[in-house]
Amino acid sequence: MSITLGPNRYGKAETRVVRVTKNGNKHDLRDLNVGVALSGDMEAVHLTGDNGACLPTDTQKNTVFAFAKKFGIASPEEFGLKLARHFVDSQPTIDHARIELEEYTWERNVVGLNSHPHSFVRANRETRTALVHYDGDRSWVVSGLKDLTVLNTTGSEFFGYIKDEYTTLRETHDRVLATEVAAQWRHSGDSEEWDKSYEVVKRCLLQAFADTHSLSLQQTLYAMGERVLETCSGIVEVKLTLPNKHHFEVDLSPFGMVNGNEVFWAADRPYGLIEGTVVRSVPTAGPAWD
Structure with a gap:
């Protein structure tokens, strides 16, 4: 009987990142839950414990935060594409990235007839989702919602x-x-x-x-x-x-x-x-x- 390693992936699940964009006194807010899963030349790490091909999941988490600062978060889909392309294009041992995102919506706090420029209320509405795949040549984007x-x-x-x-x-x-x-x-x-x-x-x-x-x-x-x-x-x-x-x-x-x-x-x-x-x-x- 032959035993081999089947399909596999690894990553950092549920990195919660909140990005505040400040335009003078008026602030904008994006609140995401980001899951990263990477796959590629990972046989050695499974079979012998050789971590030479492995990008630490802690690094993946740090990348999410760094990209939120560097690029901002225009949308879940765009942010996911930037992350997926970075992980695959920057690491020769990684050939596929899967980025799963959920967005939690906040609305401006309305006081009287005016909306407050930097006060928000968590919206009682659906959760926005996005799923991004990138394999080095092509990317696929699946948007969505739930609840x-x-x-x-x-x-x-x-x-x-x-x-x-x-x-x-x-x-x-x-x-x-x-x-x-x-x-x-x-x-x-x-x-x-x-x-x-x-x-x-x-x-x-x-x-x-x-x-x-x-x-x-x-x-x-x-x-x-x-x-x-x-x-x-x-x-x-x-x-x-x-x-x-x-x-x-x-x-x-x-x-x-x-x-x-x-x-x-x-x-x-x-x-x-x-x-x-x-x-x-x-x-x-x-x-x-x-």
Whole structure:
């Protein structure tokens, strides 16, 4: 039997970097969680403990902080590309870099009618994500978001499904549809306007969710991905994960009341989990979503 080393990577996980950009009295803030994973000629370090090809993970952490100072953080995608290209292009033993980023959003603290120039409030909104790959020749960028909670109080039905001896769910032609959107979208190339692109995609996702008269959460998923691809020519794939946040109508008949789809109890588990990818017909190349 032959035993060999399989695919591997190593890096520094969850480096939290907060960058304040000062323009006189007005400050801007970017807050990122950065994960670095590198791969390449790493056989010796695994088999014999020879660290000659290994860039310490502490160095990777320091690079994140140094790059935040040197280049600033214009967007998660741009910052990830700078890091990935640096690690591969500067180290002959490293041939692939994977940079995973999450951004936590802060909004300006509004006092009265004025926004404070250097006071911020953590926004209660989605987490922005980015995943960057670079192999020395090509780079791939997957933008995304998670924890975007949305709900329609009507305009959703569910009927005509398979029924067997274990089916108790009743068909409905008027239900609450709620989900917590996790979305990733793959770009066909590099963009200079990552922040603008992010806002356009987010708007497409929200509009499609609101506009679609849903006969299933799968139908809504496809409509959301389709809207993004129709609007954004530079995006080639959209991957969506939509947990069905069930809202069940409460039976108020014991109290002599007719509910009328106005009072619900929100079940946190178990829940339906709908996943799918909407793809352009043009084939695309690149590493996997991870």
